[in-house]
Amino acid sequence: MGRYQNEGAFEAAVDALDNLLTKCPELKATAGKKVEELVKELSLEAKADHAKQAVVSHADTVDPIQKIKKGFQEFKAHFKKEQTLFKALAESQHPKWMIIACADSRVDPAVVLGLELGEAFIIRNIASLVPPHSKESGHSSAGSAIEYAVLHLKVEHIMIIGHSRCGGIKALLGMKEDGSNKFSEYIEDWIGIAKHASKSTMAKCAQDCAFEDQWACCVKEAVNVSLWNCMSYPFVKEGVQQGTLALHGAFFDFVNGAFERWAINYKLEEAEKF
């Protein structure tokens, strides 16, 4: 669309509004409110664009390889200070945690939870999903990682962390049952792992629930789906039953600066004779 075409469209819309309000002055109050909302919305957009440009233009001006080289030099200083720790880590790792987090650039769990290297074995994928245990899948990124963490590294805790404004979960909420609005080759097939989260969110949230609330609710439901899918792996279930492994769900809200954690527990009681 040409520049003048856009401006023309805007002028025409303003003219139409003017004409309408001249004919029906009683609509002025409503119109005023709507214009106010529009200005608010556009200001946010303008701010976001400006901030986005600030980030993007910074990325353009700094050579990306130079940036990570410099980043590594900064880390090297830390490495030199912690000789004992890193010498031990060079030999082997004994993390107590396995963390499953989203690939989103804003939610690196080591950064957000202030973890030192060696503390957590971390897998990251879109929306921190864990598919259910299945013998037929060709190869499983989550299954192999969980198997390694539980049986070989013998981690004591698995935490699955969802987060605010998750793009994957937003796409999940927008997916139609019949797949008629499919937009991707792989993304929707992956996030379909959590399709029951979408259903339970709809059931839990009232009709007039704000989208932001639905979104957060669905993220947490998806974490729960993944936690239960974890339990479908026999080695996870055994660990939980024996008390050597604890499962946790978590939600990191970077909009409001909050972090919540909850646990899943499972205990088989001794059979009681009637």
Add this chain to the structure above:
Amino acid sequence: MAARSACQNSSLLNSFTLPCVPFPASSTSVSFGSSCRANHLPLHVTASASDSRKAMKVDGTVFKDRTVLDLNPLAKHGAPSSVSAAAPISVVATEVETLPLDRLKTGYLKFKENYIKNQALVKSLAETQTPPYMIIACADSRVDPCTVLSLGPGEAFVLRNIGNMVPPYTGNSCSSAASAIEYAVLHLKVKHLVVIGHSRCGAIKALMGIEEDRSNRFSEFIEDWILISKTASKKVKSLHQSAEFSDQCTKCEKENVNNALWNCLSYPFVREKMSSGELTLHGGYYDFVNNAFESWSVDLALMSKVEKVQ
């Protein structure tokens, strides 16, 4: 950003030391208090009467700590007579259990203290992410890429799995790597895709140890996953037959990165973006034994020459 690096002290955790700005009242209407209650797990249980976990309140943020059932990992499926003997053990177990969580709580609160100092960044990231990098790294606890490369929130979209592997394009559904690469390249429009391998990688060591006839199979999922890179291990074994096993592993760790990059190229959308110059591929190798990092770029022109010959 320049100010940020000037202020940066040697502690990795404090990546954003900027002058303190008060955290504004939230303008969004999300109230987590009420929505928290609704999110019980779908298991119908009678919650224990005494919830020994208190909600921690720091700086007006409630750090909620809820369990559906009391966490009692050492409870025996035992007869009532063992209850009194079990009681002291379960108290100790609860104490031991909270220590790892306390560690995370402290870490988070420290992160938050620094993060909220940079209000412009907080606000911008709340709206959207525009990371210039996608990084594919190993799940190994010693190689968190954002820590090792001093990358802050918003800078890198990160996929991590065992052995930093990328399966080739098959059109097969339900792939974590494929979905992440598709999202990063087509939706986030990252400019640089970096695959980072590392020293002493358990996945590569296991891969190099797999017998031709798979006779020494030890896992349900691990081997099927790491065999994505079987061509890398075959190549190293044939080219460096007389090398020490540990040297072979090091060579395979790097060859595996190249294999992952090659597999990335098998995705049409990756090739398209590379051809148009919007995306560059890089390989990286983090050696935590010698505290060194190397990187190399992928030349598409070279790649397309190879394709033509085939």
